[in-house]
Amino acid sequence: MTLQVGVIGLGVMGAEHLRLLREETAGAAVVAICDADAARARTLAAGADVFDDPFALIASDRVEAVVIASPDATHAGLALACLAAGKPALCEKPLALTAGEALQIVNAEAGVGRRLLQVGYMRRFDPAYCDMKRSTEDGLIGPPVLLHNTHRNAGAPDWFTGAMAITNSFVHEIDISRWLLGSEPVSAMVHAAPGRDPLLITLETERGELISTEVFMNACYGYHVHAQIVGRSGTVEMAQPAVMLTNSAMQHGHRYSENWVPRFRDAYRRQMGAWVRSVSTGVPVGASAWDGYVATTIAEQIVAALGGCGKVSLTLAPRPDFYR
Amino acid sequence: MTLQVGVIGLGVMGAEHLRLLREETAGAAVVAICDADAARARTLAAGADVFDDPFALIASDRVEAVVIASPDATHAGLALACLAAGKPALCEKPLALTAGEALQIVNAEAGVGRRLLQVGYMRRFDPAYCDMKRSTEDGLIGPPVLLHNTHRNAGAPDWFTGAMAITNSFVHEIDISRWLLGSEPVSAMVHAAPGRDPLLITLETERGELISTEVFMNACYGYHVHAQIVGRSGTVEMAQPAVMLTNSAMQHGHRYSENWVPRFRDAYRRQMGAWVRSVSTGVPVGASAWDGYVATTIAEQIVAALGGCGKVSLTLAPRPDFYR
Amino acid sequence: MTLQVGVIGLGVMGAEHLRLLREETAGAAVVAICDADAARARTLAAGADVFDDPFALIASDRVEAVVIASPDATHAGLALACLAAGKPALCEKPLALTAGEALQIVNAEAGVGRRLLQVGYMRRFDPAYCDMKRSTEDGLIGPPVLLHNTHRNAGAPDWFTGAMAITNSFVHEIDISRWLLGSEPVSAMVHAAPGRDPLLITLETERGELISTEVFMNACYGYHVHAQIVGRSGTVEMAQPAVMLTNSAMQHGHRYSENWVPRFRDAYRRQMGAWVRSVSTGVPVGASAWDGYVATTIAEQIVAALGGCGKVSLTLAPRPDFYR
Amino acid sequence: MTLQVGVIGLGVMGAEHLRLLREETAGAAVVAICDADAARARTLAAGADVFDDPFALIASDRVEAVVIASPDATHAGLALACLAAGKPALCEKPLALTAGEALQIVNAEAGVGRRLLQVGYMRRFDPAYCDMKRSTEDGLIGPPVLLHNTHRNAGAPDWFTGAMAITNSFVHEIDISRWLLGSEPVSAMVHAAPGRDPLLITLETERGELISTEVFMNACYGYHVHAQIVGRSGTVEMAQPAVMLTNSAMQHGHRYSENWVPRFRDAYRRQMGAWVRSVSTGVPVGASAWDGYVATTIAEQIVAALGGCGKVSLTLAPRPDFYR
Helix, strand or coil: EEEEEEECCCCHHHHHHHHHHHCCCCCEEEEEECCCCCCHHHHHHCCCCEEHHHHHHHHCCCCCEEEEEECCHHHHHHHHHHHHHCCCCCCCCCCCCCCCHHHHHHHHHHHHHCEEEEECHHHHHHHHHHHHHHHCCCCCCEEEEEEEEEEEEEECCCCHHHHHHHHHHHHHHHHHHHHHHHHCCEEEEEEEEEHCCCCEEEEEEECCCCCCCCEEEECCCCEEEEEEECCCEEEECCCCCCCEEECCEEEEECCEEHEEEEEECCHHHHHHHHHHHHHHCCCCCCECHHHHHHHHHHHHHHHHHECCCCECCCCCCCCCCCHC | CCEEEECCHHHHHHHHHHHHHHHHCEEEEEEEEECCCCHHHHHHCCEEEECCCHHHHCCCCCCCEECCCCCCCHHHHHHHHHHHHHCCCEEEEECCCCCHHHHHHHHHHHHHCCEEEECCCCCHHHHHHHHHHHHHHCCCCCCCCEEEEEEEEECCCCCCHHHHHHHHHHHHHHHHHHHHHCCEEEEEEEEEHHHHHHHHEEEEEECCCCEECCCCCCCCCCEEEEEEEECCCEEEEECCCCCCCECCCEEEEEECCCCHHHHHHHHHHHHHHHHHHHHCCCCCEEHHEEEEEEEHHHHHHHHEECECCCEECCCCCCCCCHHC | EEEEEEEEEECHHHHHHHHHHHHHHHCCCEEEEECCCCCHHHHCCCCCCEEEHHHHHHHHCCCCCCEEECHHHHHHHHHHHHHHHCCEEECCCCCCCCCCHHHHHHHHHHHHHHEEEECHHHHCCHHHHHHHHHHHHHHCCEEEEEEEEEEECCCCCCCCCCHHHHHHHHHHHHHHHHHHHHCEEEEEEEEHHHHCCCCEEEEECCCCCEEEEEECCCCCCCEEEEEEEECCCEEECCCCCEEEEECCCCCEECCCEEEEHHHCCCCHHHHHHHHHHHHHCCCCCCCCHHHHHHHCCCCCCCHHHHCCCCCEEECCCCCHCCCC | EEEEEEEECCCCHHHHHHHHHHHHHCCEEEEEEEEECCHHHHHHCCCEEECCCCHHHHHHHCCCCCECCCCCCHHHHHHHHHHHHCCCEEEEECCCCCCCHHHHHCCCHHHCCCCCEEEECCCCCCHHHHHHHHHCCCCCCEEEEEEEEEEECCCCCCCHHHHHHHHHHHHHCCCCCCHHHHCCEEEEEECHHHHHEEEEEEEECCCEEEEEEEEEECCCEEEEEEEEEEEEECEEEEEECEEEEEEEECCCCCCCCCHHHHHHHHHHHHHHHHHHHHHHHHCCCCCCEEEHHHHHHHHHHHHHHHHHHHCCCCCCCCCCCHHH
C-alpha cells in the first residue's frame, strides 16, 4: 500500500519534494534519490538508495514512481525514460525546453496508452485557485469574460532575460488560466515597459474571454501572485496571502514572502498527496503531458513574436484523443 | 468675498452641485439657476433667480461664475459663452462632444489669455487618487511603470454603445491616468470581450509606461472603480471603498454603491470647494480646457479605431504655450 | 443668511475649527477671534476682530455664535457666558472639568429654555460611526448585545496620568457608546495592565448590553480607534482607516495617522457644517449639554473607583425634561 | 517506521482524524478502530481491525498508539488505560470532565515517568496562532499586555448551557491564551449579556497581562474565531479567514464556515502530523496532560463563580516537576 518513490534532483524544489514525501504525505516512502552532487545526495539519504545515474534510479526495481526535479534541460529525457519503463512520474515544470520535445513526450505517452506523467504546475492545487475555479463553475459570477493575473517576483538574476520571463514565469499563467477558464488561448499580444520588465500580456481565448497578465520579474517589494476572474455577474479573486496582520511602526499590514516556495507551500504539499493517491488509484490529476506541451508551445510562440508589435495567432498541434 | 454662482442644468449632477454649493462649500452663493424643466428650476430656486435661457444666466450681472451641468451636447456652446463673457466656469465632463469643438474652446481660452475653464474631472480631487499621486511623486514606489485601472458600472442603458463606454466612461481613465503619471499616451490597443463589454484598453505613454484599463459597463455586482500604480520598487492602490464592514448571513464584507455619485461624493465636494477658491485666488486647479480636449480627442481616436485589431498611434494638436 | 461666528482659542483644535469655518463650511463667516497669545490671534485674523478677552468676544454685537476651543479649564465659564448672552455655542469636549460644573451648565440651559450648547464629541459625525448606527437601527445586525471599542494613542506625555486616560480619552467612548446604543451605562469595571496603561473598561447598560473598551495611551504604533457592535444576528465595525494601500519593502498595508486630527478630519468638518445649519434652523444636533454632563460624571465616577477591584454602580442626576 | 494507530470514536472529529491519518499524514497506518456504532465502524474499517471494546483496542498488540475521539465522558478512563498500557495517545479535548479526574491523569502520567499523552487543543497548530506566537516571541510587538479573543459559533443546541460555553468553548481560549503568552491566569471576571450569551470574560495573568474574551454561542452569522495580541510597541492578529474574495450582488467579501472543522482543518492536519512524528522521536509536542488539567480546572472555577459579580481568584494544583 505504500508507494515506493525515487526522487531525481535535490535542489531547492527537489529537497522540498523530498521533505513533503517524508513528512507530509500519506502512503509514500522515498526509496531512492539521485543528485549531480553525490555528497549532497548521501547526506539526504536517510536509508534511501543513492544513485549517481538518474536512468539507473528509474530502472531500479525498488522504484515504483519517480519525482523529476533536476535541471530543466533534463526533464524531457527523464520523462521519456519513465514512459519507457512504464513508471508514473511527477515532473517539475517545464515538461521540456521546446515544444518539439514536449510533443514527442505527448506522443510517447499516447503510444504507451496510459497516463503516466503529471507536470508540476502546482498552482492547480493552491486553495485560492481551487476555490476560484469551483465558485466559477458553480455559477457564482456568471460566465467568465476576463481574467486578470499578476505575477511579480521580488527580483531575478541578470541572466534572466525577457524570454525567460515568458518561458519560465508566464508559463504558470498559461497553465492556470487554461485550467481556470477551461478554454484555449488563440491570440497573444505583448506590451513591454522599458527594459522589457514588466511585460503586459493579453491573450484571447477561443470563447472570447480576455486574459490580462502582468509579469514583473523585478517587482522589488516581494513575491506576489494575484488573480481575479471577472464574470458577467461578479468576480472572484485571491485574498491577500496572509494569515496574520501586524500593527507596528505606524503601519498596518502583512509581509510578503521572498519567493514562491512559502507562498505555494500548501499547493506543493497537496499536489504531492494528490499525485501519490492518483498513482494508487490510476485516476490522473493535475496537469497532463498535453498541458505541459500547451504551456511550452504557447510560451515559445509568444517569445518568437517578441519585438513585433501586433497580435500573434496561437496554434496547437492536434490533441491526441488519448487526452480528451 | 462670497462668489455669486449660476448653475446651468439641474439633473442628477446639477442638483448635486447645487446642494454642494449651498450646504458644503465655503465662500459661494447660488444666485441663479436654469434648467430645461422650468418648474423643476423654480422648485429648487430658494431665492436664486430662475432663467429659461442659459445664455441669459451667463450674461446676468449678478452671476460671477458658472457651473455647467446641462446635457453633454450643450457644454461646448455654454463654455464658449462663458469665455466670451469673461466668466469662470466649472464645466461637467466632457468639455465637448468632438475633439474639434474642444480644440476650438482651447483656442478661444488662449485668445482670452486667462484660465477661465475648469473641466469637471472630479477624480483629481478624490482622496485616494490624491494620495496615490502624492506618494508616487514622493518616490514611495520608484518610477512608475504600469497603471492598472478598473472601471465597472453596475449596468448601462441599452443605448449605451461600445463607443460610449469610451467617450463617456473611459475618458475618466484617460484624464486621471495622465494626471497620475504626468505623461501623455502615444498609442492605444483595444481588446473586446463578446458583445464589446467589457473592453480591455492598453495605452502606452511617451515615457513607456503602460496603462491597462478594464471598462465594464454591465459589471452587474455594483459600481466599482479601482486603480493601482506599479513602480520599480512598489505599488500604491485604492483600498476598498468602505468605512464599515459587516458580518451577516455567513458573509464578511461591505456594500458597493450603485453608481458614481456616492463613491465620488467627497471628490465632487472637494472639487467644488477648490474651484470656488481658485476663482477667488486666480490660481487654476483641476482639469483645464486643454485636459478636456486631450481626453476627448484620445477617446475619439480610439473609437475610430474600434474594430481594427492593432495598435493605434495617438496624436495631439500642438499644445498652446498658454497651458504650459 | 451667513452666520457670524466668533472663535475662542486658536490652539491645535481652535485653528482647525477656524480653517474649517473659512474653507470648508457653507453659510458661516468668522467675525471675531480670541487667543491667550494675542500675536498669534492677530496673525490669523484675516479681517476678523481680535479680542483679548473671550467674554468681550461673546458679548460683541457682531458675534452671533461662538466656538469654544480654549483650554479645558475655561470651557464651563465660557459656556455659561454664552448661555447668559443667549448665543449658541459649539464647545469642545469636555463641557466642564467636573460633573458639578457640567450639571450647573445643564441647569442654566434648562433655565434659558432653549438648546444653545453643542458639545464637540465629533465622533458622532464620523462616517464610519454614522453608518454603524444607521445600520444597527435599520436592524441589519439584530438587537445589539456587545460593543467593542479600541482607543489607542501613539503616545501620551508623562503628565498624562491614568485618570486622564479616562477623563480625557475614554470620555469619547462613553459618549459614542451611549449614542450608538441609545442606552445608559449602569455599572463599570476597570482592569489595568501594569503601569495602568492600557486599561480595559467594561460597562453594562440599563438594557444589559456590554461595552468593552481598551484605552491605551502609549500604543506606540500609531493613532488607532476602532469599534464593533455585535448584534444577535451580525456585527458592524469600522474598516481600517485608509483610502490607499501600499506594497513596499516586503510589506502590504497602510499607514496610521499620528493623532486624532487627520483620523477625524472629516468628522470635525461635518460637525461644523451641521452645527452652523443647526443654529440657522434651530434644530439641535450632536451632543447636548446633558450628554456632556453624562460623559463627565461617568468618567468622574470611574476615576473615583480606580484602584478598587470590583464593579462600580454608576448614577446620573435626574434628566431635566428639557433634554428628552 | 510506520506508526500503527488505533482510533477510538468515529463521530465528526473521529472520522476526520481517521481521514487525516489515512490521507494526509506521513508515517502512520490505522490498524484498529472502535465505535459505539459497530456497523459504522465496519463501514470505515478498510482493513483495520474493528473493536467493540475500546479497552481491547488499547490492549491490542498491533496498536502502538491511540487517538481518543469518543464522547467527552469517556476521555479520562481511556487516557488512564493508555497510560497503564504504556501507549502514547492523542486525546481530544477535554482531557476529563472534572479537574479532579484530570489531576488524577496528570499524576498517573507523572508516575509512568514518560510523556505519553497529548491533548487535542489543535489551535496550537493553526498557522495564524503559530505566526502570532512566533512574532511575539521574536519581539515584533514588545512585551504583550493584552490579548483580545473572539469565539463565535453560528449557533448552539438548546441544551448547550452557559456553563458549557465555558467548559466546552472557552477552554480553547484558556489553553491558547496560556500558550500564546506563556503565563498563567490568576483571576477571572465574567460579564454576561441577557440570556447569558454572549459572555465577556476577563482574565488577569501572573505577569499582569489582561485577556479579554467574547464567547458567543449563537452569533448567528457564522463560525468566527479571532485573536489579537497587543504589545507595548505593536499588535499581531489573525487576518480574516479567507483565501478568496468575491464581488457579487452589491457585496464585496467572503463567506464564513459554519463550524470549526473547515476553519481549523489545517490545524487538525498539522496536529496529527506533529503527534505521529512526536511519538517516533519521543519529543512531546502540543498540549500536555498538565495543560489539559489547567484548562479544565480554570473552566471549572469560572463556572463555580458564575452568577457572582466579582473577580474570582484562580488556583492550580502544584505542577509536578515532571512537566517543567
